[in-house]
Amino acid sequence: MSEVLVVVDHADGEVKKPTYELLTIAKRLGEPAAVFFGSPEQGDAVAEKVKKYGAAKVYVIDDAQIKGFLVAPKAEALQQLVEKTSPAAILLPSTFENKEVAARLAIKIGSGLITDAVDVQEGGVTTQSVFAGNFTVQAKVTQGTPIITVKPNSAAPEESEGAGTVEAFAATISDGAKTAQIVATQPRQSTGRPELTEAAIVVSGGRGTGGNFEPVEGFADSLGAAVGASRAAVDSGWMPHAFQVGQTGKTVSPQLYVANGISGAIQHRAGMQTSKTIVAVNKDPEAPIFELVDFGVVGDLHTVLPAATEKVKERKG
Amino acid sequence: MNIVVCVKHVPDATADRKFEDDFTVDRVGVDGLLSELDEYAVEQALQFREKREGEEITVTALTVGPEKAADAVRKALQMGADSGVHVVDDAIAGSDYIATSLVLAKAVEKIKADAGADLVICGMASTDASGSVVPAMLAERLGLPQVTLASVIESQGDQIRIKRDNEGSTEVIGATLPIVLSVTDQSGEARYPSFKGIMAAKKKPLETWSLSDLGVDAGEVGLSVAWSQVEDTTERPPRTAGEIVTDEDGSGAGALVDFLASKKFI
The missing domain is CATH 3.40.50.1220 (TPP-binding domain)
Known part of the structure; x- marks a missing residue:
């Protein structure tokens, strides 16, 4: 069974719920493999979390060369991982940043892209909600490796034991991808309330x-x-x-x-x-x-x- | 210096938007207009020019779309852009993000050869497809730094700094021109065209280019070669009318809580 790459949504190693939703969806398309951009020291802890939702592999990509720049380095790293693993599909949590990563990846690997899916069925048919929620659209990627960004709350996370084998993936980031520099980051203070997009x-x-x-x-x-x-x-x-x-x-x-x-x-x-x-x-x-x-x-x-x-x-x- | 602003002509979001039989967006049956979110891009281009008095800066508004899409460029010209380019070709109809970004990138390259393209500005999303992916694709294709979703834009010489809201943080991004920039609706109210602006726009150059002008093969774009295909569209059934109560002497709170309890939210 082909791997389905799932980009892990996390805050400093703390895995977020949309990750489990995406792993659940990935099982409909193939064998889930989590992709963690972060500190290699956190790889094992992340693997412990995602294997409970069926991740057979966990690719850990050291983000030391990546996190200081916008979008382009992540797309480059994913391109290299796709070339190595030939996955059946790539799923990303539908944030603005991930949509842009997906956009650049689509051009790089010559693959179709579907954004903001609220469901993905076996065979890769996606559902999107469009025109301010007045229509739903069924669509499918017909070229290359389907790249799909999926909105939070699109599936109920289903537990299932995966091997969770950690594999470090060394990506080579070109200088050309390091041109939009993150000069400063100010984390927003936590309100202690649930996150807006994930809340019931x-x-x-x-x-x-x-x-x-x-x-x-x-x-x-x-x-x-x-x-x-x-x-x-x-x-x-x-x-x-x-x-x-x-x-x-x-x-x-x-x-x-x-x-x-x-x-x-x-x-x-x-x-x-x-x-x-x-x-x-x-x-x-x-x-x-x-x-x-x-x-x-x-x-x-x-x-x-x-x-x-x-x-x-x-x-x- | 020349700034290229990408603008899209979209069906009015407050009208009854629909799909055609081939599942493409109905762009004929519903009145169109310049996408509201692109007005902010035009505004930022004009402000960039105005802040740099003494420098020679021009603004070119660029659109890709059917005949009526020229109206989006005209609106940008009325707001204050100096010239317009409309890429129109029957073969483009039904293009996905991939093909749209290809045509835009080729058009930017052609503008660059004629007038320069030191700064390419886009809105954060279109109000019809809402993908927010074309600016990133454009940066990828043009090989330019991608500086996206800006809410505050500052520049000095060829250095650009923006502030943006990310998922859990506020970020400052820095890059060196030329870049692709996208701006949000937080970047500043867009101006209305003045009467003078509307009159002046009639005399501004608006060029129409076809795919062959850009050296793009018709077989690379359009619905039939799109890398994703829509299989079906369904109109969501209207929500059934709910119960509305009027709060009298505090009755509203009780009724509200009773309703929430009946639905097991409490």
């Missing part, structure tokens, strides 16, 4: 918060949810861009999405319309968001949310 519940606030996100954050915390924001709230400087849900921010597809003081413009819908259950609180009964909801409250979020937060806490005891 997202509670968001928009213009209607008037800049006060406390009711939104309080309600989110009572539900164990991630906090999101509309573009209006981000443009007003009330929340950092990293929290933006929508076309130019994060696309989320949680079990539950609660939109508070958000009108529901198309740009916002594009980022949340595929959520399983949608709830909205908004003062304006005519707000377009109410066309999407399973349940809506016409009311002021500043009174509804604190009261709802108390009630949730009571129920949870």
